[in-house]
Amino acid sequence: MTDRPSIPAPPAAALDAIRRAVGPKGVIEGADRAPYLSEWxxxxxxxxALIVAPASTQEVxxxxxxxxxxxVAITPQGGNTGLVGGQIPxxxxxxxxxxxxxxxxxxxxxDNTMTLDAGVALxxxxxxxxxxxxxxxxxxxxxxxxxxxGVVSTNAGGVNVLRYGNMRDLVLGLEAVLPDGRVWNGLKxxxxxxxxxxxxxxxxxxxxxxxxxxxxxxxxFPLPRETVTVFAGVPDPAAAVALLSHAQDETGGLVSSFExxxxxxxxxxxxxxxxxxxxxxxxxxxxxxxxFSSSGGGLRARVEALLESALEKGLLxxxxxxxxxxxxxxxxxxxxxxxxxxxxxxxxxxxxxxVPTADIPAFLEAAGAEVASLAPxxxxxxxxxxxxxxxxxxxVPPDGAAPDALDGLRPQIEERVYDVIARMGGSISxxxxxGRHRRAxxxxxxxxxxxxxMRAIKxxxxxxxxxxxxxxL
Amino acid sequence: MTDRPSIPAPPAAALDAIRRAVGPKGVIEGADRAPYLSEWxxxxxxxxALIVAPASTQEVxxxxxxxxxxxVAITPQGGNTGLVGGQIPxxxxxxxxxxxxxxxxxxxxxDNTMTLDAGVALxxxxxxxxxxxxxxxxxxxxxxxxxxxGVVSTNAGGVNVLRYGNMRDLVLGLEAVLPDGRVWNGLKxxxxxxxxxxxxxxxxxxxxxxxxxxxxxxxxFPLPRETVTVFAGVPDPAAAVALLSHAQDETGGLVSSFExxxxxxxxxxxxxxxxxxxxxxxxxxxxxxxxFSSSGGGLRARVEALLESALEKGLLxxxxxxxxxxxxxxxxxxxxxxxxxxxxxxxxxxxxxxVPTADIPAFLEAAGAEVASLAPxxxxxxxxxxxxxxxxxxxVPPDGAAPDALDGLRPQIEERVYDVIARMGGSISxxxxxGRHRRAxxxxxxxxxxxxxMRAIKxxxxxxxxxxxxxxL
Numbered sequence: 001m002t003d004r005p006s007i008p009a010p011p012a013a014a015l016d017a018i019r020r021a022v023g024p025k026g027v028i029e030g031a032d033r034a035p036y037l038s039e040w041x042x043x044x045x046x047x048x049a050l051i052v053a054p055a056s057t058q059e060v061x062x063x064x065x066x067x068x069x070x071x072v073a074i075t076p077q078g079g080n081t082g083l084v085g086g087q088i089p090x091x092x093x094x095x096x097x098x099x100x101x102x103x104x105x106x107x108x109x110x111d112n113t114m115t116l117d118a119g120v121a122l123x124x125x126x127x128x129x130x131x132x133x134x135x136x137x138x139x140x141x142x143x144x145x146x147x148x149x150g151v152v153s154t155n156a157g158g159v160n161v162l163r164y165g166n167m168r169d170l171v172l173g174l175e176a177v178l179p180d181g182r183v184w185n186g187l188k189x190x191x192x193x194x195x196x197x198x199x200x201x202x203x204x205x206x207x208x209x210x211x212x213x214x215x216x217x218x219x220x221f222p223l224p225r226e227t228v229t230v231f232a233g234v235p236d237p238a239a240a241v242a243l244l245s246h247a248q249d250e251t252g253g254l255v256s257s258f259e260x261x262x263x264x265x266x267x268x269x270x271x272x273x274x275x276x277x278x279x280x281x282x283x284x285x286x287x288x289x290x291x292f293s294s295s296g297g298g299l300r301a302r303v304e305a306l307l308e309s310a311l312e313k314g315l316l317x318x319x320x321x322x323x324x325x326x327x328x329x330x331x332x333x334x335x336x337x338x339x340x341x342x343x344x345x346x347x348x349x350x351x352x353x354x355v356p357t358a359d360i361p362a363f364l365e366a367a368g369a370e371v372a373s374l375a376p377x378x379x380x381x382x383x384x385x386x387x388x389x390x391x392x393x394x395x396v397p398p399d400g401a402a403p404d405a406l407d408g409l410r411p412q413i414e415e416r417v418y419d420v421i422a423r424m425g426g427s428i429s430x431x432x433x434x435g436r437h438r439r440a441x442x443x444x445x446x447x448x449x450x451x452x453x454m455r456a457i458k459x460x461x462x463x464x465x466x467x468x469x470x471x472x473l
Numbered sequence: 474m475t476d477r478p479s480i481p482a483p484p485a486a487a488l489d490a491i492r493r494a495v496g497p498k499g500v501i502e503g504a505d506r507a508p509y510l511s512e513w514x515x516x517x518x519x520x521x522a523l524i525v526a527p528a529s530t531q532e533v534x535x536x537x538x539x540x541x542x543x544x545v546a547i548t549p550q551g552g553n554t555g556l557v558g559g560q561i562p563x564x565x566x567x568x569x570x571x572x573x574x575x576x577x578x579x580x581x582x583x584d585n586t587m588t589l590d591a592g593v594a595l596x597x598x599x600x601x602x603x604x605x606x607x608x609x610x611x612x613x614x615x616x617x618x619x620x621x622x623g624v625v626s627t628n629a630g631g632v633n634v635l636r637y638g639n640m641r642d643l644v645l646g647l648e649a650v651l652p653d654g655r656v657w658n659g660l661k662x663x664x665x666x667x668x669x670x671x672x673x674x675x676x677x678x679x680x681x682x683x684x685x686x687x688x689x690x691x692x693x694f695p696l697p698r699e700t701v702t703v704f705a706g707v708p709d710p711a712a713a714v715a716l717l718s719h720a721q722d723e724t725g726g727l728v729s730s731f732e733x734x735x736x737x738x739x740x741x742x743x744x745x746x747x748x749x750x751x752x753x754x755x756x757x758x759x760x761x762x763x764x765f766s767s768s769g770g771g772l773r774a775r776v777e778a779l780l781e782s783a784l785e786k787g788l789l790x791x792x793x794x795x796x797x798x799x800x801x802x803x804x805x806x807x808x809x810x811x812x813x814x815x816x817x818x819x820x821x822x823x824x825x826x827x828v829p830t831a832d833i834p835a836f837l838e839a840a841g842a843e844v845a846s847l848a849p850x851x852x853x854x855x856x857x858x859x860x861x862x863x864x865x866x867x868x869v870p871p872d873g874a875a876p877d878a879l880d881g882l883r884p885q886i887e888e889r890v891y892d893v894i895a896r897m898g899g900s901i902s903x904x905x906x907x908g909r910h911r912r913a914x915x916x917x918x919x920x921x922x923x924x925x926x927m928r929a930i931k932x933x934x935x936x937x938x939x940x941x942x943x944x945x946l
Contacts, residue, residue, distance in 0.1 A: 110718055110831040155667050184922045189829040191861040193900035194628050197927050201674035222726045245583055252768025253695045295725025356662040358583040388664040427666035449657045454670050460933035
């Protein structure tokens, strides 16, 4: 597999037809193009033959029909917040932005459903649900700018997966424009439908390689009335895993978030991020941020009781309960600014991996040994959604070393970490996806059977290979 | 589409090779064959060129490889409890039973996962989870005999979908033998894995048309410590829908089951099923069976409070709370024996449909009008999982009429009911699947785009068309 796929330059007639299909408002030109062609870390600068933003499903279908007729490749793009370069074209594609499709088509609190066009920002969707007295639980760092279509196409996760699932679990129905320009209307608002293959699943997490998601129906939930946020110091990752199990048992599954962070993460946040402080009196080797939510009463008393019994069992060493919303937000800020704090230390080698939850301690130990042997002095910042078995495993240069000190070793470090993951039956991309970034790794590490199945499906639905070429597969 | 597909007779050499592959213990012969070739309502009596029960995934793979080499068709079968004939071969297929693959490979309470071979009975799986202090929540009438592989392949639902989802929502990983005989090992125990298309989704609800599910990893949950069961009389379906919403809001989503049943259902149960009694003092036009569960305390007090406020709002007319487990089981027996009671009145025309929950009252009204105009005097027994928008809508002959009085009208009644469903964006098979029974209806009612996609996927993964031909597609 070459990193850069061969994509033919589109004929001028096709580009003209596409311009006409979307009208002047739908073409992005000149200086306005730049923000679409690079993501925030500028890791995959791209180019495009044309950038268009259709205003409706019908316009998307028109554009794709023209592309299909002329063999023109298409990269769909949402809020351009993806971390693996899936949304950035190589050069001869047209870039199709969904940003003008921002209609909230329907909110039905009685059915607990909401129908959204692809360009609705995640934060807008959350807000619309709240206004209807409901919760749309998916929450990720980029929620202010990422868009529903991208959230679906990358099967986004975030901090509430433990309780409510990934985006895949939250989608009831979906509308997509297929690679031949036809519209598939699968916008069902049903909880049950066993009338054939569940086609929407192919587009969820499909990274735009099988079609363009234009609208979705999502599930809503009762709004929690009470939330309790806890920041705890724990002796080691095994204690954190046992603490999660204990907390779930004692609250009957009311844990909505359960985030682990190593000492180094907290130290770097306190060093680089202004106005942060350690909620606990003394340093601990590992920390856990837990959130509980319920619409019943008495949640806080139950959380206090479970913290006490966890303390007795040695599952935690100390814990602070947020006394109000502001303090809870401060706890969360420690978690959400880890990536930013790490950027100050250099890119190093970053991983977004998963294993079964109970295997997290073993993973951390095995990966740590590999890193230590390969890059002595390198520091490991491990954090993430361990309730989902998902660890952001970031290796940063030794203290005081240059920010690029590990750049030469990055490929070897990644290989070793991925080897550990493979031995443990884990995933080398738990939530960020494949895109450009992990395309070669996937090709190397998936079984031949699985790659054959993926290619067969791709070929069946996109025989010309015009949908987001050079991504994922 | 013809009802009966043309399937070539298998060459004797292939059958001999298959016999050798599974050994004498794996071949079912003589009088032992009958139970595999007909389901309990004897609606789709079948035949098979050979019936085999391999003992392992490797044996399944050997059998399928031989079939692939000789173009022999295969019908996989689990516990043979399916309601649409998907598990019954037409005659020239081999029938492959998974019943000998009964290993529970792993139960991990700390990860909340369990790995089961396809032939494990659903009740055994529930029991294994309970013994590990966990809940495997899927529960259906046939749980004593249905098998996990069939539960996956039909995406079974049942009484706990409202809280825990359909089988699709409960599967983390899956192993399948593909139509070419290769084994796809997708037995991941991960909550998050974004490394390509989610291939397992094709086999879940795939009705054995894309391969044979041999093993699965399922999710487990905390065991509820407290359960409250309520039988209520409600004025009409609209009140039932509003009551559900109220109950979810007041308990924060602790409703695990919410079943509706019309007066006729209860009357026929009381008439035909021994040792049953109406839990309420006076008759009501509609009834709701609600179950709540929690591992916190104080559930009963909260349920009592919500019943009181529901009474004030007119959402219910009367309610009985089960005083103990036996009484709760008695309430559930009223629900679970409805189908049996209806059998006494004749087959009539039965439907397993879904609409968005809030549209259930409108569906019942519109369908009722169609039935009344087509078959005056016919009685409607409507019941089901309305928390999921799923209604079992059964039309039975007029009181005192012959049990086959409606048989001639059955196709027209089905058409009319399905027309109503189509207008409302519903599903004509909410949980029972397509199989043989609804194959023609699906072919007629799905959009051309959707049928094309389904056929493209079928052709991509099973180009010879040997997997369960004449089912679903």
